[in-house]
Amino acid sequence: MTAMNAIMCLQCGIEMNYHAEKIDYMAALDDPTAIDPDLGGVVEEIHTCPGCGNIETRRAASDVSFTKNVSN
Numbered sequence: 001m002t003a004m005n006a007i008m009c010l011q012c013g014i015e016m017n018y019h020a021e022k023i024d025y026m027a028a029l030d031d032p033t034a035i036d037p038d039l040g041g042v043v044e045e046i047h048t049c050p051g052c053g054n055i056e057t058r059r060a061a062s063d064v065s066f067t068k069n070v071s072n
């Protein structure tokens with residue numbers, strides 16, 4: 001079973017490990033619609049690749065709302 005949050009490494013194509021999440025206040029300035037009102041910034045997931053050490057980030061909020069639409 002593949003974790004719903006998994007993303008693939010752009011460098012070597014294997015599944016990356018979810019590492020952490022952070023609040024990006026600079027991204028909030030760039031795209032105010034993505035702000036989490038409880039946190040005052042944009043929530044980003046940090047994923048690391050076990051193969052090559054590559055680090056990718058993506059926004060968490062937009063994926064959550066998309067998943068809700070699909071499952072209903």
Ligand SMILES: [Zn+2]
Nearest residue numbers: 009012049052
């Ligand atoms: Zn990699």
